[in-house]
Amino acid sequence: MSILQFFSRKGSAPVARDRLQILLAHERAVGGQNDLVGVLREEILAVIAKHVPVEPDNVRVKMERGEAISTLEVEVDIPSQAKVRVALSA
Amino acid sequence: MSILQFFSRKGSAPVARDRLQILLAHERAVGGQNDLVGVLREEILAVIAKHVPVEPDNVRVKMERGEAISTLEVEVDIPSQAKVRVALSA
Numbered sequence: 001m002s003i004l005q006f007f008s009r010k011g012s013a014p015v016a017r018d019r020l021q022i023l024l025a026h027e028r029a030v031g032g033q034n035d036l037v038g039v040l041r042e043e044i045l046a047v048i049a050k051h052v053p054v055e056p057d058n059v060r061v062k063m064e065r066g067e068a069i070s071t072l073e074v075e076v077d078i079p080s081q082a083k084v085r086v087a088l089s090a
Numbered sequence: 091m092s093i094l095q096f097f098s099r100k101g102s103a104p105v106a107r108d109r110l111q112i113l114l115a116h117e118r119a120v121g122g123q124n125d126l127v128g129v130l131r132e133e134i135l136a137v138i139a140k141h142v143p144v145e146p147d148n149v150r151v152k153m154e155r156g157e158a159i160s161t162l163e164v165e166v167d168i169p170s171q172a173k174v175r176v177a178l179s180a
Contacts, residue, residue, distance in 0.1 A: 021115045024112045040137060051129055
């Protein structure tokens with residue numbers, strides 16, 4: 001199944017705002033590194049925040065730690081005026 | 091469908107090496123920013139390379155630009171000795 005189907009399954013109507021989604025998974029071999037997802041999480045959020053406004057109410061972060069796979073889901077709603085790098089303070 | 095099913099569908103046998111997968115999608119509103127995925131690609135690869143050895147033959151990067159959605163898929167096989175930060179030069 002291509003990644004496009006995974007994302008577009010969340011609703012086919014045109015979206016009113018841009019949306020950025022990141023799914024990260026670390027599949028571990030026996031005895032592999034354990035917390036790579038936790039390590040990458042902050043740095044990936046910092047990379048995103050350099051390019052789009054990331055405020056508490058427009059970002060959702062979810063981490064799941066399974067036995068063999070740990071995952072991180074980040075979803076950011078991008079306000080339409082976001083093209084102006086300096087967001088107007090509320 | 092939870093993200094775990096998306097990743098674990100790629101084979102249920104325990105993996106011999108750690109594997110890191112990142113799926114990134116930018117769903118654009120009409121007239122939204124166009125190349126956010128291209129902008130984020132290099133910086134996310136740089137974040138990964140800080141923590142695991144990223145060599146040409148153990149990383150696969152795929153970008154798809156659709157009308158409403160652009161996606162980036164990154165898959166990194168992590169050599170089992172990767173815990174030693176300084177990889178032994180070949």
